[in-house]
Structure formats: structure tokens, C-alpha cells
Amino acid sequence: MAEPEKKTARRRRLPSAERRQEFINKAIDFFAEEGFESSTRGLAKRLGVTQPLLYRYFPSKEDLISEVYETVYVHRLKPDWTEMITDRSQPLEQRLNRFYEVYTDAIFDKTWLRIFLFSGLKGVDINRRYVELLRERIIEPIVDEARHEFGLDPETAKDDELEFAWVMHTGIFYYGVRKLIYEATVLEDKTRMIEDAVAAFLLGLRRKMVGGSGTGPS
Amino acid sequence: MAEPEKKTARRRRLPSAERRQEFINKAIDFFAEEGFESSTRGLAKRLGVTQPLLYRYFPSKEDLISEVYETVYVHRLKPDWTEMITDRSQPLEQRLNRFYEVYTDAIFDKTWLRIFLFSGLKGVDINRRYVELLRERIIEPIVDEARHEFGLDPETAKDDELEFAWVMHTGIFYYGVRKLIYEATVLEDKTRMIEDAVAAFLLGLRRKMVGGSGTGPS
DNA sequence: CACCTTATTTATCGATTGAAAAATAACATC
DNA sequence: GATGTTATTTTTCAATCGATAAATAAGGTG
Numbered sequence: 001m002a003e004p005e006k007k008t009a010r011r012r013r014l015p016s017a018e019r020r021q022e023f024i025n026k027a028i029d030f031f032a033e034e035g036f037e038s039s040t041r042g043l044a045k046r047l048g049v050t051q052p053l054l055y056r057y058f059p060s061k062e063d064l065i066s067e068v069y070e071t072v073y074v075h076r077l078k079p080d081w082t083e084m085i086t087d088r089s090q091p092l093e094q095r096l097n098r099f100y101e102v103y104t105d106a107i108f109d110k111t112w113l114r115i116f117l118f119s120g121l122k123g124v125d126i127n128r129r130y131v132e133l134l135r136e137r138i139i140e141p142i143v144d145e146a147r148h149e150f151g152l153d154p155e156t157a158k159d160d161e162l163e164f165a166w167v168m169h170t171g172i173f174y175y176g177v178r179k180l181i182y183e184a185t186v187l188e189d190k191t192r193m194i195e196d197a198v199a200a201f202l203l204g205l206r207r208k209m210v211g212g213s214g215t216g217p218s
Numbered sequence: 219m220a221e222p223e224k225k226t227a228r229r230r231r232l233p234s235a236e237r238r239q240e241f242i243n244k245a246i247d248f249f250a251e252e253g254f255e256s257s258t259r260g261l262a263k264r265l266g267v268t269q270p271l272l273y274r275y276f277p278s279k280e281d282l283i284s285e286v287y288e289t290v291y292v293h294r295l296k297p298d299w300t301e302m303i304t305d306r307s308q309p310l311e312q313r314l315n316r317f318y319e320v321y322t323d324a325i326f327d328k329t330w331l332r333i334f335l336f337s338g339l340k341g342v343d344i345n346r347r348y349v350e351l352l353r354e355r356i357i358e359p360i361v362d363e364a365r366h367e368f369g370l371d372p373e374t375a376k377d378d379e380l381e382f383a384w385v386m387h388t389g390i391f392y393y394g395v396r397k398l399i400y401e402a403t404v405l406e407d408k409t410r411m412i413e414d415a416v417a418a419f420l421l422g423l424r425r426k427m428v429g430g431s432g433t434g435p436s
Numbered sequence: 437c438a439c440c441t442t443a444t445t446t447a448t449c450g451a452t453t454g455a456a457a458a459a460t461a462a463c464a465t466c
Numbered sequence: 467g468a469t470g471t472t473a474t475t476t477t478t479c480a481a482t483c484g485a486t487a488a489a490t491a492a493g494g495t496g
Contacts, residue, residue, distance in 0.1 A: 016442090016443080019443085035255070035339070035340075037253070037255035039482075039484085040483085040484065040485090041482080041483080041484090049444075049445090050444070050445055050446080051484090052444085052445075052446085052447095052485080052486080052487095053443080053444055053445075055484085055485065055486080056442095056443070056444080060484080060485080061484065061485090114339065117338075117339055118339065120335075120399060120400055121332065121335055121336065121339075121399065122253075123401075127400070128400065128402075131396075131402055159405050160405055160407065160410050160411070160414065162405070163393070163404060163405035163411050163414070164411070164414045164415070164418070166389075166393070166396065166404075167386075167389035167390060167392070167393060167411065167414070167415050168385075168389060168418075169389075170389050170392035170393075170395075170396070171384075171385035171386060171387075171388050171389030171392070172385060173392070174384075174385070174388035174389070174391070174392060175381070175384070175388075177388075178349075178388070181338060181339065182338060182345070182346065182349055183341075184349055186381060186384075187378055187380070187381035189378065192378050192381075193378070193381050193382070196378065196381075196382045196385070196422060196426060197382070197385050197422075199422055199425065200382070200386075200418045200419060200421060200422025200423075200425070201418060203418060203421045203422055203425065204414060204415075204421055204422070205418075207418070207421065208414060234472090234473080237473080257452075257453065257454085258453085258454065258455090259452085259453080259454090267475090268475055268476080269454090269455090270455075270456080270457095270474085270475075270476085270477095271474055271475075273454085273455065273456080274472090274473070278454080278455080279454065279455090
């Protein structure tokens with residue numbers, strides 16, 4: 001009465017290169033949701049293939065994870081970010097607003113943020129490299145441009161100025177974390193959030209660099 | 219020739235209450251370092267006891283983890299934080315500087331930050347509750363005090379003002395993450411970092427609330 | 437159609453996991 | 467010092483882990 005029940009599952013037999021990339025892409029989503037401690041069997045199930053097949057394409061789970069990191073981080077890197085910040089044909093405030101609009105469009109992605117946070121907690125090397133890259137290509141250029149704006153020597157950026165830029169940057173960054181990771185209620189107007197942060201940053205930086213209006217109401 | 223090799227390890231046989239608390243306290247450090255996926259055997263080894271003993275005190279690994287969360291979060295809660303912010307006998311800027319000095323002293327701890335970040339990624343309920351508590355006891359009071367300072371109705375705090383306070387707050391918070399989790403080089407002068415952030419926050423907020431000095435240099 | 441390559445599955449291994457059951461020894465009390 | 471309680475260890479189990487070896491079938495080439 002029961003049907004013949006063909007046991008052997010259909011095999012799609014994709015060419016190697018595509019298959020490999022498909023595995024990596026879906027592994028990114030999988031590990032971002034479940035964490036890197038999740039099993040290769042769970043991943044294979046989601047992929048619709050058997051678990052040993054993964055080992056045809058990656059020598060070990062760790063190698064697969066490395067490729068996940070590499071792909072995730074590399075794909076978000078836009079080399080023209082620095083140019084957006086240093087393009088003096090526009091006012092600095094406008095440049096920063098535009099940059100953070102674009103930057104947050106790139107990284108405010110649930111998968112990316114989770115991978116970033118996971119890798120940071122694990123002390124993975126690529127996370128450190130990314131943070132260093134941020135400093136070189138974003139934080140330092142921002143402070144340099146601000147010093148230029150205020151007529152100071154760009155070469156002598158102070159540590160507290162860089163720190164101040166970090167605080168603004170990570171404050172904006174964490175808006176995405178609160179929204180997409182903690183799923184908290186945030187201001188829906190992202191542009192407004194950025195403009196307020198950038199404006200306060202420049203106000204505060206000018207106060208630090210060239211003195212100026214105090215803070216108290218008196 | 220070999221010595222008698224007494225097999226049975228010495229047993230300390232601590233009273234139940236102390237033992238339990240000792241387990242929780244050391245479990246906090248253990249899971250903060252190794253992550254919550256680490257084995258109960260690894261934990262027992264660090265505790266200097268056998269693994270099944272853990273199950274005398276906690277019905278399951280998950281129950282132990284819950285106690286870890288509870289202990290970590292509860293121990294950091296200082297109910298007088300709100301009072302520090304709302305004590306109008308001092309200028310607001312001074313209050314905020316003092317509050318963030320104390321607050322960061324409390325949470326800039328490698329173990330606490332790691333547990334917080336882990337629990338956030340896992341979507342644990344207590345993390346959400348903590349963030350909501352932050353809003354009620356810190357973020358909203360800050361904005362209310364600022365509105366009072368600028369002669370506005372404290373009851374009509376706008377969403378963008380709360381968001382702006384969040385950005386400053388999380389920017390300060392992330393200074394600790396960069397230093398203790400990413401082990402990045404940060405400005406050693408924490409007080410300076412706080413003062414700059416708070417000053418810029420108040421400058422920016424006054425600009426938002428009552429208008430005032432623009433940002434551009436012209 | 438025959439043949440070869442290789443993508444994929446089946447089956448399995450040893451290690452490790454959370455957890456339970458049973459044995460044992462430390463301590464309190466009389 | 468005998469006795470009962472219970473903290474602790476020893477032993478063990480079933481499930482799951484990453485990984486390997488062998489069997490199988492899909493597809494290309496002649």
C-alpha cells in the first residue's frame with residue numbers, strides 16, 4: 001500500500017565554484033543567527049545537503065568560519081568612504097552627514113552586526129583589523145578635516161580629539177545595534193539621529209579646539 | 219615502588235549555601251571568558267570539583283546560567299543613579315559628569331561587559347529588561363533635566379531628544395567595550411572622555427531645544 | 437552506450453556533551 | 467564511638483559533536 005518510497009534524495013550536483021559560494025553565503029546567515037558554536041549538521045540541514053558534503057569544500061569547520069568572516073568583512077568595505085570625508089568641495093558637516101548616511105546603510109544589517117559582535121567577543125583577528133581600518137580611514141580623517149576646518153595643524157591631532165570622534169562614531173553605530181540586535185524601539189528617523197550627533201560633535205570639537213561658547217546657561 | 223597513590227581526592231564539604239554562591243560567582247568569570255557554550259566539565263575543573271556536583275545545586279546548565287545572569291545584572295544596579303542625575307542642587311553638567319564617572323566605574327569591568335554582550339546576542343530577557351531600566355532611570359531623567367534646564371516642559375520630551383541622549387550614552391558605554399573587550403588603545407583619561415561627551419551633548423541639546431549658535435564657521 | 441570523473445550520500449568513528457544513578461566519605465548529633 | 471544525613475566522587479548513559487572512509491549516482495566525453 002505504501003508507495004515505493006524512493007530513498008535516495010535527489011542530488012542537484014552543482015558545479016564546485018557555485019556550490020562553494022552558496023555554502024559560504026548561507027553559512028553567514030546561519031552562524032549569524034545561531035552563533036558559531038552551532039553544529040555543522042544544523043548548517044547542512046538548512047543547506048539541504050548532508051553534513052559530510054561540507055567537508056568536501058572546507059577542510060574543517062574553522063576554515064569555513066574563516067571564510068565567513070572574510071566574506072562578511074570584505075564585502076562591506078567601501079574604499080571611497082575616506083574620500084567622502086575628505087572631499088573639501090563641500091562643508092564638513094554636510095560631508096559627515098552624507099558619509100554616516102551611507103555608512104549606516106552599509107552596516108545596519110542584522111547579519112553583519114551579529115557577525116561583527118560575535119567576532120569581537122571571540123577576539124578574532126579580522127575584527128581587530130577592521131577596527132584599525134576604521135581608525136585610519138574614518139576616525140583620523142574626520143579629526144584631520146575638523147582641525148583643518150578650525151585652522152589647526154592636521155598633523156598634531158590630539159588623542160582626546162580622536163577619542164571624541166570615536167565616541168560619536170560608536171554612538172551612531174550602537175543605534176543600529178539597539179534597533180537590529182536588541183530590537184529596541186529607536187527613533188525611526190535615522191537621518192535626524194545622524195544630523196544631531198554630527199552637529200553636536202562639531203560643536204563640541206570646536207569648543208575643544210578653539211574654545212568658544214561655554215556650556216552653562218549663565 | 220610507586221607510592222600508595224591515594225586515589226580519593228580531598229573533599230572540602232562546604233555548607234550548601236556558601237558552596238552554591240561560590241559556584242555562581244566562579245561560573246560568572248568562567249562563562250564570561252569562555253562563553254556560555256563552554257562545558258560544565260570545564261567549569262567544574264576550574265572550580266576544583268567534579269562535574270556531577272554541579273547538578274546537586276542546579277537542576278540544569280540553563281538554570282545555572284540564569285542564576286549567572288541574575289547575579290551579574292542585579293549586583294550592578296545602583297538605585298541612586300537616578301538621584302544623582304535629578305539632584306538639582308548642582309549644575310546639570312556637573313551632575314552628568316559625576317554620574318558617568320560612577321556609572322562607568324561600575325560597568326567598565328571585563329566580566330560584566332562580556333556577560334552583557336553575550337546575553338544581548340542571545341536575546342536573553344534580562345538584557346531587554348536592563349535596557350528598559352536604563353531608559354527609565356537614566357536616559358529619560360537626563361532629558362527631563364535638560365528640558366528643565368532650558369525652561370521647557372519636561373513632560374513633552376521628544377523622541378529625537380531621547381535618541382540623542384542614547385547616542386551619547388552608548389558612545390560612552392562603547393569606550394569601555396573598545397578598551398576591555400576589543401583591547402584597543404583608548405584615551406587613558408576616562409574623565410576627559412566623559413567631560414567632552416557630556417559637554418557636547420548639552421551643547422547639542424540646547425541647540426536642538428532652544429536653537430542658538432549654528433554649527434558652521436561662517 | 438560505455439567510461440571516467442566527481443559531487444553527493446550512507447555509514448561510522450572517537451571525543452565530548454549534559455545529565456542521572458550509584459557508591460563513598462565527611463560531618464553533625466546523640 | 468555509633469548512627470544518620472548529605473556533600474562529593476565514581477561510573478555510566480544517550481545524544482551530539484567534528485570528521486573520515488566507503489558506497490553511490492549524476493554528469494561529461496568519446
